[in-house]
Amino acid sequence: MGRGKIAIERIENATNRQVTFSKRRGGLMKKARELAILCDADLALIVFSSTSRLYDYASSSGMKAILERYHEAKEEHTRVLNPTSDAKLWQKEVVNLRRQVQNLQHNNRQLLGEELSGSNVRDLQFLQNQLEISLHSVTKRKEQLLALEIQELNQKGFHIEKENIELCTKLRIAHEHKMELQKKISGGLRSSEQQTGASSSKMRVREPSIDLELCQQEQEDE
Numbered sequence: 001m002g003r004g005k006i007a008i009e010r011i012e013n014a015t016n017r018q019v020t021f022s023k024r025r026g027g028l029m030k031k032a033r034e035l036a037i038l039c040d041a042d043l044a045l046i047v048f049s050s051t052s053r054l055y056d057y058a059s060s061s062g063m064k065a066i067l068e069r070y071h072e073a074k075e076e077h078t079r080v081l082n083p084t085s086d087a088k089l090w091q092k093e094v095v096n097l098r099r100q101v102q103n104l105q106h107n108n109r110q111l112l113g114e115e116l117s118g119s120n121v122r123d124l125q126f127l128q129n130q131l132e133i134s135l136h137s138v139t140k141r142k143e144q145l146l147a148l149e150i151q152e153l154n155q156k157g158f159h160i161e162k163e164n165i166e167l168c169t170k171l172r173i174a175h176e177h178k179m180e181l182q183k184k185i186s187g188g189l190r191s192s193e194q195q196t197g198a199s200s201s202k203m204r205v206r207e208p209s210i211d212l213e214l215c216q217q218e219q220e221d222e
Helices: 014-039 063-081 083-111 121-221
Strands: 044-048 054-058
Touching: 014 044, 014 054, 044 063, 054 063, 083 121
Parallel strands: none
Antiparallel strands: 044 054
């Protein structure tokens, strides 16, 4: 004969209840491990006995990661099912943002020296410290920018000086070439003048001889 069905109700006998708990807890843990391995599922199992003893099991992801994932999914599911609560959440966020903007505007006006009537000595001291820190930061940044500008100007001055030296060198070379060309031109003119002078002197030497010959011919004719 087969085993009869066990009624699903609280076992009154404490010993039998503990034995049944131990057997079924072991079977439940075994099934949980098999489900996690066979189906690659993230699984967390938490059991408290009637004596408040804890028994738990978690897959490879770990109990903490699975519980965080559970809370996130639960919140998302709640927002989907209850859009009113989601709208309230956004309204609360808007109120917080408005309050932050108002506080920032108030602090900004105080930094400009406005709305100081309701401030006590401690508030004013705190405001003064903020201004000193801000002033120090601004001064430091200003010095950095000035140092960068001075460095850039020095570099530009160096490049301009280098270009000036190169231009002076080119001008000197051009002047030397000009002087050499002038010397060549003046030398050529002198040589041509000398040749012209020699030719004219020869012409002057020949002219008296011609005159003498003409005179001798006239005397013989007479």
